[in-house]
Amino acid sequence: MASTVEIPLVGGTADGEHVTVELDPNGRPPLTHHHLGPQGLAAAEIYELESVDADRQQWRYCWRGPAV
Template identity: 85%
Template structure:
């Protein structure tokens, strides 16, 4: 079973929410997260992974804009 981690979303329509994502074999989460809007992918926001802290094992997803 894959390991998971909960990562906060910063900015955009989902600011303050958290998502649970699976870690890859190297212990890293996906580089981006598409937060679906009411109309699905047509209104999705794109969030990009950022490392925070000094240990490299803490992350957040920062809003980069709409998917379309």
């Protein structure tokens, strides 16, 4: 079973929410997260991974804009 981590979303309509993602074989989360809006993909937003503390493997997903 793959390891998972909970990462906060910063900015956009999902600001303050957290998502649980699987870590890759190197212990890193996906580089982006597509957060679905109320209308599904039509209102999706893109969040990009940022390192908060590289030594402690702490990350956040920061809002970059709409996916459409």
